[in-house]
Every structure is written in structure tokens, then in C-alpha cells.
Amino acid sequence: MPASGECPSDSAVASAVATRGRRTSNATTIADILCAAKEEFASHGFDGTTVDAICRRAKVSKQLLYYYFGSKSDLYTLILKEAADNTSQFIGCTDYHALPPEAALKQFMTNFFREFVERPQIAQMTIDEAQHNFVHVGKASPLATVLRTLIDEVLGQIVARGRSDGSFRADLEPDRLFWIIYSLVTTWFAHSPMILLVSRTREGAEMDAAAWRANSIDFVLAAISRKP
Numbered sequence: 690m691p692a693s694g695e696c697p698s699d700s701a702v703a704s705a706v707a708t709r710g711r712r713t714s715n716a717t718t719i720a721d722i723l724c725a726a727k728e729e730f731a732s733h734g735f736d737g738t739t740v741d742a743i744c745r746r747a748k749v750s751k752q753l754l755y756y757y758f759g760s761k762s763d764l765y766t767l768i769l770k771e772a773a774d775n776t777s778q779f780i781g782c783t784d785y786h787a788l789p790p791e792a793a794l795k796q797f798m799t800n801f802f803r804e805f806v807e808r809p810q811i812a813q814m815t816i817d818e819a820q821h822n823f824v825h826v827g828k829a830s831p832l833a834t835v836l837r838t839l840i841d842e843v844l845g846q847i848v849a850r851g852r853s854d855g856s857f858r859a860d861l862e863p864d865r866l867f868w869i870i871y872s873l874v875t876t877w878f879a880h881s882p883m884i885l886l887v888s889r890t891r892e893g894a895e896m897d898a899a900a901w902r903a904n905s906i907d908f909v910l911a912a913i914s915r916k917p
Contacts, residue, residue, distance in 0.1 A: 719757055721747040726764050731813040735765055735821065769814060773835040780804055780839060790851030791914075795906050797844060798870055802902045805874050816875060840867045857913050866913065873905040 725747035729738040740761050744751050758764040780800045785793040815832060844863050851857030877884070877898060888896035896904075 718747075718749055718753060722749060722754055722757065722764070723768065727768060727814070730765060730768065730817070734813075734817040735761075765814075769818065769832060772808075772815065773832045780843065785843065785847055790847055790854065790856050791910060793847045794844075794851070794913075795910065797847060798874075798906050798909065799902065801870060801874050802877075802898075802905075805878050806898050806902075813878075816879060836867070836871075840864055844870075851913075855915055858915050861913050866909075869912075870905075870909065873901075873909070877901045877905075 722743065725743050726738075728746060729743050732738075733742075738761070740751055740754060743761075743764075744754055747754075754764070758767065780797070783793075783796050783800060785797065788796060818832070840863050844867050848857060848861055848863045848866060852859055852861060881898070881901075884896055884901070
């Protein structure tokens with residue numbers, strides 16, 4: 690997934706055009722629209738974003754946006770699909786099998802945090818859509834498929850190995866663990882201004898993203914470790 694402020698890759702642009710069966714007559718224009726849409730959706734959510742605002746930011750006409758993407762909803766769905774696909778690839782890229790279960794889980798959480806914290810546009814869109822019960826992209830949202838795959842094929846295998854070798858609690862369940870991790874990640878993204886403000890009221894207690902991530906990982910590992 691592109692880092693915040695970066696335009697989509699050429700492959701993402703080609704995919705966007707192919708989705709609507711259009712020819713790539715101006716790849717730069719398409720990329721500008723996608724970048725502008727990400728900024729607007731992240732700042733204002735789906736409901737607060739207008740096609741006019743996207744076009745002003747991208748410096749294109751509404752006719753061009755509709756030509757390449759069909760509608761605001763189609764554009765929103767496309768961006769979320771791109772984000773979901775790239776999130777799955779990023780979080781799942783580590784060879785977790787080569788690591789002991791505890792180290793593998795720590796790396797999984799590190800990757801998850803990095804994906805959200807370093808890409809705030811997509812994180813904000815994901816949270817906004819979840820709060821709206823996925824009404825804009827439907828219950829078959831690609832995000833649901835991606836998260837299911839991460840739970841079953843990545844985290845689930847780490848948990849199974851940890852239970853098997855005795856490093857994790859025997860009753861540890863991948864779905865519940867995943868949503869605890871997800872909550873810790875999204876809490877930082879959604880509430881970091883308040884966390885930073887409150888933590889600064891105690892001398893030496895300031896909490897930044899790295900400290901939140903480290904504390905979250907330590908908390909999860911302590912909670913799931915097999916009791917002596």
C-alpha cells in the first residue's frame with residue numbers, strides 16, 4: 690500500500706482502468722484522481738466527501754472522474770480493494786514459520802502496527818467504513834476477505850504452533866486474539882492525540898507510537914503465554 694502522500698503504483702492505476710474497461714489514455718490523470726480521493730476520503734469520510742472536492746484537489750473535471758471511475762462509490766470501493774490487497778501482502782510477507790511462535794507473533798503485530806500507523810489515509814477509510822457497517826462497499830467487502838485470510842492462514846498458524854509447543858495457552862483462539870490486536874492498533878490511530886495529551890500530564894510518561902506498540906506487544910504476549 691502506498692505510504693501516506695504517495696500516488697498509487699502503475700499496476701494499481703492499470704487495475705483501476707481495467708475495472709471499468711477503459712483504455713489508459715492518461716495514466717497521470719487517473720493517478721491524480723486516486724491520490725486526491727484518498728486524501729478527501731481520509732479527511733472527511735465517505736459521506737463528507739464530494740466529487741467536486743476530489744476534482745478540485747486533482748485539478749480534473751467531473752466528466753473525467755466519471756469516465757474513469759463511474760461514481761464516488763465505485764472510486765471508494767476501488768481504493769479499499771487496493772488497500773485490502775496490499776495490506777494482506779504486507780502483513781503476510783514475513784516468513785513466520787521460520788520464527789518461534791512468540792517471535793512470529795511479535796513480528797505479526799509489528800507489521801500490523803506499521804501498516805496502519807504509516808498509512809493513515811487507508812486506516813482512516815477502513816475505520817470510517819466499519820463505523821458505517823460497510824454500507825458503501827457491501828457485506829462482501831474485500832477487507833472482510835483479507836482479514837479472514839490473515840486470521841486463518843497467518844495468525845492461526847502462529848497460534849497453532851504456539852499451543853503445540855506449549856508457549857501459548859491451550860485455550861488461545863485466533864479470532865479473539867486477532868480482534869484484541871486489531872483493537873490495540875486502531876486505538877492508537879483513532880485516539881493518539883488524546884493518548885499523547887494525557888500521557889504528557891505525568892513527567893516522563895509521554896507515550897509515542899513506538900512506546901504504544903511495544904507496550905501492546907508485551908501486554909498481548911504476557912496475556913497469552915502459558916502460565917507456569
